[in-house]
Amino acid sequence: MPADRADDGQLRERLLAGDDDALAEAYDRWSALIFSLALRITADHAAAEDVTQDVFVHLWQHPDRYDPHRGALRGWLCLLARSRALDWLRRRRTQDRCHAAAAVIAPTPPEVDDGVVWQAEAKAVREAVAALPDRQREAVLLAYYRGRTYREVARDLGIPEGTAKWRLRAALSGLADCLAAEGILER
Amino acid sequence: MDAHADISDVLGAWALDGCGDTEAAAIRAHLGECADCAAQARRLRSAAGWLGTERVQPAPEELRRSVLAATRARRPPTAQVTLANAYADQVALLDAALARMSPADWRRADSRHGDVRGVLGHLAGNDALLAAELGLPAVPRPATDDGPALRVAWRTQADVMLAGVAEADLDRTVRLAGTGRRPVRTLRDALVQRAFETWTHRDDIGAISTIAPPGQVHRIVELAVALLPAALRVSDPARADRAWRLVLHGSGGGDWTVPAGTARVEVTIGADAADFARLAANRRSPRTMPHTVTGDHALAEAILRAATTLGCD
Numbered sequence: 001m002p003a004d005r006a007d008d009g010q011l012r013e014r015l016l017a018g019d020d021d022a023l024a025e026a027y028d029r030w031s032a033l034i035f036s037l038a039l040r041i042t043a044d045h046a047a048a049e050d051v052t053q054d055v056f057v058h059l060w061q062h063p064d065r066y067d068p069h070r071g072a073l074r075g076w077l078c079l080l081a082r083s084r085a086l087d088w089l090r091r092r093r094t095q096d097r098c099h100a101a102a103a104v105i106a107p108t109p110p111e112v113d114d115g116v117v118w119q120a121e122a123k124a125v126r127e128a129v130a131a132l133p134d135r136q137r138e139a140v141l142l143a144y145y146r147g148r149t150y151r152e153v154a155r156d157l158g159i160p161e162g163t164a165k166w167r168l169r170a171a172l173s174g175l176a177d178c179l180a181a182e183g184i185l186e187r
Numbered sequence: 188m189d190a191h192a193d194i195s196d197v198l199g200a201w202a203l204d205g206c207g208d209t210e211a212a213a214i215r216a217h218l219g220e221c222a223d224c225a226a227q228a229r230r231l232r233s234a235a236g237w238l239g240t241e242r243v244q245p246a247p248e249e250l251r252r253s254v255l256a257a258t259r260a261r262r263p264p265t266a267q268v269t270l271a272n273a274y275a276d277q278v279a280l281l282d283a284a285l286a287r288m289s290p291a292d293w294r295r296a297d298s299r300h301g302d303v304r305g306v307l308g309h310l311a312g313n314d315a316l317l318a319a320e321l322g323l324p325a326v327p328r329p330a331t332d333d334g335p336a337l338r339v340a341w342r343t344q345a346d347v348m349l350a351g352v353a354e355a356d357l358d359r360t361v362r363l364a365g366t367g368r369r370p371v372r373t374l375r376d377a378l379v380q381r382a383f384e385t386w387t388h389r390d391d392i393g394a395i396s397t398i399a400p401p402g403q404v405h406r407i408v409e410l411a412v413a414l415l416p417a418a419l420r421v422s423d424p425a426r427a428d429r430a431w432r433l434v435l436h437g438s439g440g441g442d443w444t445v446p447a448g449t450a451r452v453e454v455t456i457g458a459d460a461a462d463f464a465r466l467a468a469n470r471r472s473p474r475t476m477p478h479t480v481t482g483d484h485a486l487a488e489a490i491l492r493a494a495t496t497l498g499c500d
Contacts (some may be wrong), residue, residue: 061258
């Protein structure tokens with residue numbers, strides 16, 4: 001297990017023991033990521049705050065659901081945040097069809113240079129996403145930000161389902177290679 | 188859908204939660220059996236965990252407080268439960284002792300507060316100080332100085348406090364109770380102090396030495412050591428910045444060096460932990476507390492004297 005994963009494992013143990021300092025540490029490390037991600041998906045400040053709260057409440061109540069052997073806590077939290085943000089988006093879509101019809105994937109917000117450690121990693125992710133072939137990027141962003149299944153991606157883009165599956169897999173695989181080359185993701 | 192190739196193809200969609208439920212179930216089953224696909228799935232899922240983080244901006248500052256409060260409300264942190272329970276235990280023990288009191292017992296003389304009623308009125312007054320700091324309702328003192336009525340008022344105030352701290356932020360600052368200066372510390376420390384004072388007054392009214400649980404003695408000593416340098420600055424400014432060590436044996440004991448991390452100390456004081464806790468309550472004097480001194484005797488005396496000023500009397 002890599003070193004940062006061992007840290008994640010220790011944090012999980014402390015959370016299980018009811019140590020709220022561990023939760024405050026987790027919040028201080030990842031709240032910016034979670035909040036930014038939720039804001040990007042929902043494009044709604046209040047919703048992004050609610051999602052951030054949900055994510056940390058979930059972590060505090062169910063630290064046992066995170067398995068350090070399956071991946072980093074950071075990624076687990078991000079995928080949880082994404083899933084909560086998409087839930088919000090779906091509820092909103094049901095309430096407001098017109099809004100949904102007009103919705104496009106929110107443009108990348110302007111860069112905030114506040115010296116946060118994430119900026120270097122964020123830049124690497126940005127470059128990795130930009131380096132994907134256009135068709136793969138289009139498919140993966142649709143699935144990621146809009147929560148589309150591969151069948152819906154196929155329909156939205158007018159391509160066969162097999163092609164949609166392939167593009168999603170190729171995009172994530174390319175992203176994994178790129179992030180591994182940057183030393184962000186283990187190979 | 189059960190062929191390995193089919194599963195492998197759809198892993199990208201799966202990593203983005205983009206499959207139907209039936210497919211997802213088939214994939215989960217396959218991942219349990221196929222190490223290659225499981226490794227691939229982990230890799231793709233990790234990559235997906237980085238999407239959406241191309242731009243990062245800080246969360247609004249005020250969000251931190253509300254998120255941490257929301258989490259505490261769902262599942263109280265262990266420290267909160269431990270400190271609140273320690274205080275609740277002392278409240279219950281004192282209440283049980285008061286319940287057994289006859290009218291004559293209530294009038295039993297006390298050197299500091301007149302009689303037992305005076306002791307309880309004093310304790311309730313100090314409890315009310317913390318309740319006020321926390322914005323909790325103040326329970327009025329009864330119109331009469333009837334013992335049982337005082338008991339009900341004190342107990343009600345304590346219960347209000349226990350309910351109030353269940354979801355409070357232990358790191359928020361409050362002023363401690365005290366006879367002179369009231370140091371600003373965390374609520375964590377204030378709860379230790381409330382349990383400490385309640386325990387001390389149970390000793391007072393029963394005129395017996397009760398036993399505090401080791402964890403509680405340890406927390407009392409820890410708080411006393413943290414407060415000692417400031418107390419020493421008041422009682423003996425010339426010796427305020429000296430380096431010393433306290434080695435307490437028995438239940439709840441430990442080893443403290445002040446300032447922390449100092450390599451060379453000028454004096455080491457050894458004593459029993461519960462005795463030292465009673466010294467801090469001003470229920471022992473440096474003279475009557477058995478202890479050992481290695482090093483500067485005058486400094487040891489100044490420290491022990493300062494320790495007697497830490498309580499709520």
